[in-house]
Amino acid sequence: MEEPTLTLSELLAEAAAAASLGDRAEAERLFRRATERSPGNSTAWLGLAAAVDSPQEKRACYEQALAINPNNGEARIALQRLASQAAPQEASAIQTTLANAAAQVAADPTRYAPQPARPSADNAAAAGNGDAPATAAQVLYCANHPDTETTLRCNRCGKPVCIRCVELTEVGYRCKECIREQQNVFFTAEIKDYFVLAIVSFGLAALATPVIELLLGMLGLFFGVILAVFLGPAVGGAAATIIRRSVGRRRGRHMGTVGVVAIILGVGFGLLVASLFGMSINLIPLGVFLFLSLSTIYATLR
Numbered sequence: 001m002e003e004p005t006l007t008l009s010e011l012l013a014e015a016a017a018a019a020s021l022g023d024r025a026e027a028e029r030l031f032r033r034a035t036e037r038s039p040g041n042s043t044a045w046l047g048l049a050a051a052v053d054s055p056q057e058k059r060a061c062y063e064q065a066l067a068i069n070p071n072n073g074e075a076r077i078a079l080q081r082l083a084s085q086a087a088p089q090e091a092s093a094i095q096t097t098l099a100n101a102a103a104q105v106a107a108d109p110t111r112y113a114p115q116p117a118r119p120s121a122d123n124a125a126a127a128g129n130g131d132a133p134a135t136a137a138q139v140l141y142c143a144n145h146p147d148t149e150t151t152l153r154c155n156r157c158g159k160p161v162c163i164r165c166v167e168l169t170e171v172g173y174r175c176k177e178c179i180r181e182q183q184n185v186f187f188t189a190e191i192k193d194y195f196v197l198a199i200v201s202f203g204l205a206a207l208a209t210p211v212i213e214l215l216l217g218m219l220g221l222f223f224g225v226i227l228a229v230f231l232g233p234a235v236g237g238a239a240a241t242i243i244r245r246s247v248g249r250r251r252g253r254h255m256g257t258v259g260v261v262a263i264i265l266g267v268g269f270g271l272l273v274a275s276l277f278g279m280s281i282n283l284i285p286l287g288v289f290l291f292l293s294l295s296t297i298y299a300t301l302r
């Protein structure tokens with residue numbers, strides 16, 4: 001089974017959840033997918049290492065994490081432990097890997113930010129708190145900026161994020177990936193909705209303009225403006241409701257703009273027809289009315 005809709009961070013969160021529920025087979029499957037999707041992600045390798053059974057496989061995973069960052073404390077400690085349990089030949093091979101990693105760090109200490117070990121990933125995952133929230137003792141690093149310490153986690157996918165990579169939403173701190181994903185869920189409009197939106201908006205405006213112009217014109221400039229102030233938001237709100245219904249209440253990133261442009265064209269058309277029938281145009285009340293109704297419509301459709 002594929003998880004094409006999951007982001008990497010969601011995949012990792014699901015894998016960690018499986019591990020914390022003790023479902024090692026599922027955790028292994030999901031972490032393996034994460035390593036395939038993003039071979040440079042050490043979290044995926046460390047998670048997979050904890051989920052697999054054989055020491056050889058664990059070793060291979062920790063070595064991958066160490067290759068990504070030779071200063072990865074968790075991988076180093078785990079490899080030390082594996083070496084202490086391995087046959088002499090394998091143990092010395094692991095020690096060579098560790099020595100090479102240490103030399104790499106020593107050669108360029110600023111490049112490899114220390115990634116301190118989490119309290120025994122194997123045991124934590126097995127004990128059921130594989131992805132526990134940050135505690136005071138636990139140092140977290142931003143998932144996007146590996147050398148920035150942080151105490152924040154995205155409350156949807158759980159990954160640690162620094163203040164640059166997080167936004168405070170109504171439901172708490174969310175990483176930008178999760179926010180974008182939720183916006184995509186929110187914006188479900190299809191191309192045909194934009195056609196319907198444009199036609200309905202244009203039609204409504206073309207029909208309503210002569211009527212409103214007639215009303216405003218009857219009152220003269222002063223009372224026309226007063227009426228426009230009251231009528232603008234109300235008519236705008238009603239029009240927005242009709243337009244929203246016509247597109248099945250689906251939303252799109254550009255609906256506000258498309259709706260407003262179609263309405264302006266419809267108003268132009270309505271005015272043209274009205275003036276052909278000899279109606280006089282009162283620009284100031286109409287301008288006030290349009291400004292107020294359009295801003296209401298834009299805010300609703302957006």
Ligand SMILES: [Zn+2]
Nearest residue numbers: 154157175178
């Ligand atoms: Zn997130």
Ligand SMILES: [Zn+2]
Nearest residue numbers: 142145162165
């Ligand atoms: Zn960051």
